[in-house]
Amino acid sequence: MNRITSKLQSKDKILSIYITAGYPKLADTVSVIQSLEKYGVDMIEIGLPYSDPLADGKTIQNSSTQALHNGMTTEVLFEQLQNIRKQVSIPLIIMGYFNPILQYGVEAFCQKCNEIGIDGLIIPDLPVELYEKQYKTLFKKYNLFNILLITPQTSEARIRAIDRISEGFIYAVSTASVTGKSLEFGENEMNYFQRIKNLKLRNPFLVGFGIHSAKTFEQATFYSKGAIIGSAFIKFITENNSARIKQFVASLKSN
């Protein structure tokens, strides 16, 4: 069974953290993943840095630029993760924009992910229709879940279509925004989360974008299966030593 499935079956209020690979230092990728697991994070999105991340705000843009500057490449990331399954057991997802994956070769990329023990991919600029037609069988062959996004503007018909071809979970973007805004969720957002829950989809959904505190984590997971934290974590390790990851994780749970 894919690790994402078993994790989601065994637990509620999943905490998933996004990291930028090769940030703050090139060699930090594995140690950051290990610390996150050690301090109770349930799942990790490993961001393959990209020069032009269209769906990301300043925080993730800057960490990506720094990581590229540090020497991070697709090749280097795969080398760093070579033995990751001897080191951690939680589900690992690679989040990357389509062009670097295309240049590596989509099949070669999927095969490598499978070898290493990656469980899923998030490719925000790979259109759903193209994935379904051209890559779905490939993902299946390499036991990779393709995690698809929905937003408050996604129609119900499209959410249901996305649900039909999704595996693992659906990534519900909390508000119309790029990453990196520290949001406070109000009635609109809560209604949207509830609306998704009431659709009784095949797949559970996790909420991402804007979550930065115990309170927003609580709100995001009130109707959903879990939440994804990206920019808030990147900000934290930019400003703090990665030795303090324990405090960061604890701060999200101390409500």
Next chain:
Amino acid sequence: MSFKVNKKGFYGDFGGAFIPEMLYPNIEELKQNYLKIIKDKVFQKEYHALLKEYAGRPTPLYYAKNLSELYHTNIYLKREDLLHTGAHKMNNTIGQILVAKRLGKKRIIAETGAGQHGVATATVCALMGMQCVVYMGETDIQRQAPNVARMKMLGSEVISVNSGSKTLKDATNEAIRDWISNPEDTYYIIGSVVGPHPYPDMVARLQSVISKEIKTQLMQKRMASSPDYVIACVGGGSNAAGAFYHFLENEKVKLIAVEAAGKGNDSGHSAATSVLGKIGIIHGSMTLLMQSEDGQITEPYSISAGLDYPGIGPLHAHLKATKRAEFVSVTDDEAMQWGLKLARMEGIIPAIESAHAFAVLDRQKFKPTDVVVINLSGRGDKDLNTYIHYFNL
């Protein structure tokens, strides 16, 4: 061979809409409606009335006598530099603002490099009473200062972009991020034949008025409906797409696309995408782009802000792949020298972008009977500072 976009939004292997889900509703809405809107009689009437009465179309097809004598051929200049605001960009913004209105949008965003598209957008927004936000790289804000002032005077907000090389690519990223964050009331007026489908096709159609007029004007002047050559510079490729459009299927017309080679294609400071690029994805389109082995977009360079872009539109990638157009790259120095030469020989100061196209005259041998049309995409007022520094004027 077809050079029209297919149902899926591709020109051969190039095009499509590689966009994050956040943009799906807006792009889908546009895709479902743009042809209906553009082909509508009332739209066409309004569009052409504005082009004529407000922007000053048709632009002249001017027989450049002095140049023609020097090069022993027949050189015509399509005078887009005489269009209101000083470049071909108005053809597109007038059309798109009418599309935006019909879609019920209230707020307009745009990216700009040279500032001509920004000015053209700010202009139509002033005309239509719409809110306007233009993203512009910090480098371009400095080198195209007069256009920044014009946008502000026209009531537009200009947002400086500091990421990457602080030029057109980065301004486009920021405009796309704005659209992601404002999905309900905002319309994105893209300034070239780039971006996700249906933008490249829509912008090409709106610019196609250039080649339509060339056909009519050649008929009036020479009793011939097509030239032997059409030459245009390519940043994203909108003025070239417009100048080529009605000749694409007529293989007797040779099409020459001119890219900026900056300090030379081997120098590491160039924007000649068709030479240095590989197929990949930029700004939601599968096309040729300059990138590292690893698929990271690399920083282009050109003295001309409007050509300083690491991609080309998917139509142009297709023209290159099928060899329908010939691609030529021209350095900063050649373009600058041509700016001066055109000023001295014909009394026309061209935009540095447009000046690139003229260098083809030194590369290619033309017959005395040939009819050569050069698309003079814009005027050089915005570039005066660059000319002053370059030539110590």
